[in-house]
Amino acid sequence: MLVPMISVIVYSFQESAILRPDTRFAGLKHYAAVLSDPVFRSSLLHTLYFTVMSVIFHMGIGLSFALMLNSDRIHPWLRSGLRVLYILPWLFTAVIIAVIWRLILEPNGVVNSMLLAINVIDSKIEWFSDPDTALHAVTVANIWAGYPLFMVSLLAGLQGIPKDLYEAANIDGANGFQKLVYITIPQLMPIIVSIALLDLIWTMQVFPLIWMTTGGGPIYATEVLSTYTYKLAFAQYDMSQAAASSVIILLISLCMTVFYIKHQKAR
């Protein structure tokens, strides 16, 4: 793993790598080219939006599903059945998630016809090919696909909260909401933070979902760092510039990894 990382750094400083090898030292030329490219900057913003929204919703949905499934108001039998069903989105690989959502969000697909039927929209929306909706559409698909990691981890965390904390709160006359805010959430905090960091790192690396739904289009509307880099390397065959771009991605990712490892050690 160290060897490829070093070689990608070396490539990024060469005039031209791999396909038309020209190993002369190019200095920071490729980095300057990437950083001054407006498409790179918008890719950075799209990645940020996609990642932050995904993580927030994964957290929100994961936590509420975990709390609902953990409630003793429902039968244990129903609880374990629902748990199995709620995890299902996790089982699908990104390519299949992309295909499913393309079918659902087809202009003639089921979402549009439902929205038309209840008069929310008055014409068919091309979710993935309209620049105004495409980024939201891929984000929704990713939110759907990724919440179970939070849910499963938080469910495990909920089992680990000592029961006497709640008994003490009952004696003090706390209501359900107070118990949630003052006991449950603080107790889950270490898990929430570590999963959120991991989810940030992993979501930032998104490729197949976007590649298969919009391919970064329309007109760069959903271009993210990984699709931008991929196109540099395998559509424009500019391996050195792509290497520079991927080193930048690596640096961002490393910063978050440092946070993650520090947090894990502190636990």
Added chain:
Amino acid sequence: MRVSKQRKDRLLTAALYLGLLVGLLFACFPIFWMLSSSFKSNTEIFALPPTILPALFTLEAYSAIFADGQKLRYFFNSYLVAFAVTILTVFIALLTAYGFSRFQFFGKAGLNTMIISTQTIPPITLLIPFFGMVVSYGIYDTYWALILTYMAFTLPYAILLMTGYLNTLPRDLDEAVAVDGGTSWTALWRVIVPVSLPGIVATSVYTFLLCWNEFLFALTLTKTTDMRTVPIGIQLLMGQHAFEWNEMMAMSVLGSLPLMIVYLFAQKYFLAGMTAGSVK
């Protein structure tokens, strides 16, 4: 006072059930839609208003896939690569992990942190150097390109998982073998492997799923359709004949089968494999 409390309680229960129902729709509708569409004809998929269940139940999409040698080849490739990587990874990881958990050596402490960090390296960063290596070794567009690349991804974590598991086994086991005159090698195969089966299964599940789902490297390191795996096959299907939706859905169902089977029969190991790295 008591009545109102009871009413409040009932309202809360009702709200909970409503929430669960909404959640269930959110979680399962897309999957249900995939399944249902795979049994429809391509014209029925866009019928207006949409039919929830196929009005005309047909297996035509599935039989089209099974009649098409090219599509079967995608499945063959995916299984071949995933099984090869899983077997090699588990074997190497087991030996390495045994070393890590039973012997002391220099630099052992920093190793865990290093292995965890490799989990967070963006694949796109590794794509270009791996592409360079695969081309220069002359294995571009072969099974080896995928097998060796995937092993570079699966091995670090597999070793960590196995070491963690072997550390939980008491050393008395090895010592008992030593007393009986066995070497570390016989201790490993006769004693450690049989009792660490749960760890081996979790590692295999993790490895297999990673290979089965991989897209970026399969896309880049292979070129001819004969070498493509299922995810790339689905992508090609999407580009080729514009929108044989029922076939694409059937292919997706078939492509999800291994995961479904492992999930249903080995939920515990599956979750261990999937949450690998996060709940440590």
